[in-house]
Amino acid sequence: MQTLLGDGPRPVADIRSDYLGAMRRKRIYGGILLALFVALMVGGFDLADSRNAGGFWSGLHRIFDFPGEVLGEAAEKIALLPAHLVTYLPALIETINIAAAATLTGALFAILLSLLATRGLAKWPRLIPVFRRVMDIMRAVPEIVIALVLIFVLGGGPVPAMIAIAFHTAGALGKLFSEVNENADIKPVDGLASVGATWSQRMWLGVIPQVSPNYVSYALLRFEINIRASAILGFVGAGGIGYELKNAMSWGQGKYDEAAAIFILLFLSIVLVDQLSSVVRHKLTEGRAA
């Protein structure tokens, strides 16, 4: 190109010194940024530590005291563990039930919201910011706050917890789904529009089959998170395994063996969901290829 434009190619020495100069500049910027980052981390840590009630360094060696106590007590009463696992299984099932119902409801709302909030797919493009802000609000309010309000209004039990988690899930999944939708291929949607399909038909046939494997994997990840959330809501009176855990974990009751059993149950359920997720995803992608 250069020769076509009339000026001869630049000598290699120039190119070398230009490039090395640029490289040196980049290195200096990088070095300054790194120094700044380290300074901020150290400075921030000192500030946070000075505000700590106890003191980070003096308490650091005690971090493993509580897990040690729990494990110690559980090890002493290891013979009781299988019985505890059976005892708390119904509570776990209640917790998982809350999480599953919440994930399912939340995901359905999330699909609708995400389609309405994706550029290129939205039914009312001008309302995209509105739906985005709605999802922001749903994510911003902590589920424990919603649960506390609903428990106050509706009384304790699984239903308020389910609604609270579903509300948060719709916002969180809606954002992720909408990012998935953005990457969907628009060609099938155009094809369906050309035969006179309605908006919902276009979405159902043109978009959902493309994005469903990603939807499923995000939804199952959310299911995992929701199992934990639903366990936490048990602490404030939503029932399930969280309530049992709160009782077992209180200090000085000698119930740490039961707490250990509950932790094992929670761990196993997360493993189960993880395995389920990979199986379902595999089937969906395989099915699509065939």
Next chain:
Amino acid sequence: MLIVENLTKRFGQSTAVDAANFTVEKPALIGIIGRSGAGKSTLLRIMNRMTDTTEGRILFEGRDVLSLTGAEKRGWQSDCAMIFQQFNLVPRMDVVSNVLHGTLSKRSTLATMFNLYPTEDVHKAIDILDRLGIAENAAKRAEALSGGQQQRVAIARALMQDPKIILADEPIASLDPMNAQVVMDALRRIHEEDGRMVVANLHTLDTARRYCDRIIGMRAGRIVFDGTPEQLTAGVARDIYGADASFNEGATSTAIDQPIAVPA
């Protein structure tokens, strides 16, 4: 120099490379031809150790390169550069950085993260780019270059490795005829001036005839032809591609001028 013995690669039920045998005594420009799925790419990937073999050995200067592991395997990979059909550069990094990636097997990860390359390596990279006629683009992002220029950056990366062998997997299949010629000329020059062995998968017969010293034909994983360009007659080509008498290589030739029968 290079001995390939009974090399076989099976993917489940299908056999991609079926008992391939050939020997190369001295550096040459070797073309591998055959229809899609004949096992050309798999053969190159096995040689570079990107794919493991099912059976067989590859001896290079008396050493079985397929049994190497860890640092020794990476050392072999730096001796045996690879050029790809889609260039396989890092698109968002500048051209010189992409060329400097040729030295990665000798660099630590930390030095790489902070972009710490020795000045003499940077000089060498720019000299290689100059040799290939693209030094002007040194500071540009790789993605900003045309296909032919990107492939030359990939060749520069390969040269930066100072390899004994350059493997080229369909190096010109994504390029227009003019850029294809520039890239093939560059590969030919590297072989003639530096004395490096070049093994290239090619999908056009006229390119293979014009540039190669030796042509290997593959069909369904087997080596069915191994000879000089002169021996590659239209009848032999039909056998390699499994085509009938209606096959006419001129119909889809990408050469700008008329194909020539004897290599230049």
